Amino acid sequence: MKQLSENILDIAENSVKARASLIEIILEENPLLNTLSIEIRDNGCGMDNETLERVTNPFYTTRTTRKVGLGIPFFKMGAEMTGGTFHIESKVGQGTVIGTMYHTDHVDFIPLGDIASTLMTLIGGAPEIDFVYKHTRGEKEVLLDTRQLRETLGDISLDTPEVLIWIRDYINEMYDAFNN
Amino acid sequence: MKSLAELAAIRDKMKGKVGIRADHDDDTRIVVGMATCGIAAGARPVLNAFVELAAKHTEKHVSVTQTGCIGICQYEPVVEVMEPGKDKVTYVKMTAEKAAEVFEKHICGGKVVTEYTIGTAHK
Numbered sequence: 001m002k003q004l005s006e007n008i009l010d011i012a013e014n015s016v017k018a019r020a021s022l023i024e025i026i027l028e029e030n031p032l033l034n035t036l037s038i039e040i041r042d043n044g045c046g047m048d049n050e051t052l053e054r055v056t057n058p059f060y061t062t063r064t065t066r067k068v069g070l071g072i073p074f075f076k077m078g079a080e081m082t083g084g085t086f087h088i089e090s091k092v093g094q095g096t097v098i099g100t101m102y103h104t105d106h107v108d109f110i111p112l113g114d115i116a117s118t119l120m121t122l123i124g125g126a127p128e129i130d131f132v133y134k135h136t137r138g139e140k141e142v143l144l145d146t147r148q149l150r151e152t153l154g155d156i157s158l159d160t161p162e163v164l165i166w167i168r169d170y171i172n173e174m175y176d177a178f179n180n
Numbered sequence: 181m182k183s184l185a186e187l188a189a190i191r192d193k194m195k196g197k198v199g200i201r202a203d204h205d206d207d208t209r210i211v212v213g214m215a216t217c218g219i220a221a222g223a224r225p226v227l228n229a230f231v232e233l234a235a236k237h238t239e240k241h242v243s244v245t246q247t248g249c250i251g252i253c254q255y256e257p258v259v260e261v262m263e264p265g266k267d268k269v270t271y272v273k274m275t276a277e278k279a280a281e282v283f284e285k286h287i288c289g290g291k292v293v294t295e296y297t298i299g300t301a302h303k
């Protein structure tokens with residue numbers, strides 16, 4: 001992956017496949033410590049202990065088309081390469097939390113990149129699921145909650161192309177303010 | 181600055197259109213592979229290029245959807261175009277630029293862009 005937002009997309013796609021109804025993507029930056037933490041939480045089917053143990057091992061997947069599940073190992077590796085950490089917790093029937101922490105001043109830190117595209121892709125692919133995206137740095141915050149958008153949209157679906165493009169532009173504008 | 185008021189305006193515009201076309205059987209479907217292999221190879225900008233083009237050309241009735249890994253990871257990003265009554269066309273090693281070309285020539289112009297199809301990549 002060239003951007004962390006691609007890792008986030010990949011990990012959150014697993015939450016979609018796990019039939020979650022709510023997926024939260026939480027980013028927290030600490031500019032004093034030069035760290036970034038990412039956490040993806042879902043209320044999907046969860047994993048049993050055996051799956052959980054094997055899931056960070058690149059030779060494990062439940063898919064049959066290819067023998068190697070790479071999403072979680074990639075995510076973990078990206079964080080550890082910056083001297084950061086990885087954690088995963090999951091409970092069958094309750095959900096899963098997957099998180100990473102990065103040292104943003106490390107040479108191997110890859111940028112967040114185009115998070116607006118990631119959200120547009122996730123929401124467009126699973127318009128029935130609720131997504132919360134929150135990125136904080138001190139007092140500053142970028143926040144998107146599809147439950148709030150739904151209130152405005154009524155019975156117009158979130159995967160309407162015009163709506164997805166609005167979401168992308170909305171996120172990008174929030175980031176313009178966030179980064180200045 | 182984008183606002184929820186703008187989103188409400190999109191809703192009102194869409195409301196007028198909903199219900200006019202009850203069945204979507206004659207839609208063209210564009211399916212983009214979005215498993216780890218696809219994403220790592222750059223599928224996200226390809227998908228979003230198609231979403232944007234579909235929004236621009238609503239008269240073409242194109243739906244853009246995502247799928248998992250179809251087992252040809254070395255050819256990712258992979259895109260399948262399914263038009264009613266026609267054979268499925270599989271495009272491989274796609275980029276956002278190639279997506280724009282496929283949309284223009286194939287979806288709008290009716291001509292398959294053979295050089296990007298899997299048949300050509302195999303040779």
Ligand SMILES: Nc1ncnc2c1ncn2[C@@H]1O[C@H](COP(=O)(O)OP(=O)(O)OP(=O)(O)O)[C@@H](O)[C@H]1O
Pocket residue numbers: 010014015018042044045046047051055060061062063068069070071072073096215216217249
């Ligand atoms: N949030 C989740 N909830 C439930 N099960 C999960 C979750 N995330 C991962 N899993 C399980 O772990 C397996 C491995 O996930 P991983 O992302 O590493 O690879 P994959 O999704 O199988 O394939 P790909 O590499 O194409 O994404 C999944 O197939 C799934 O069974």
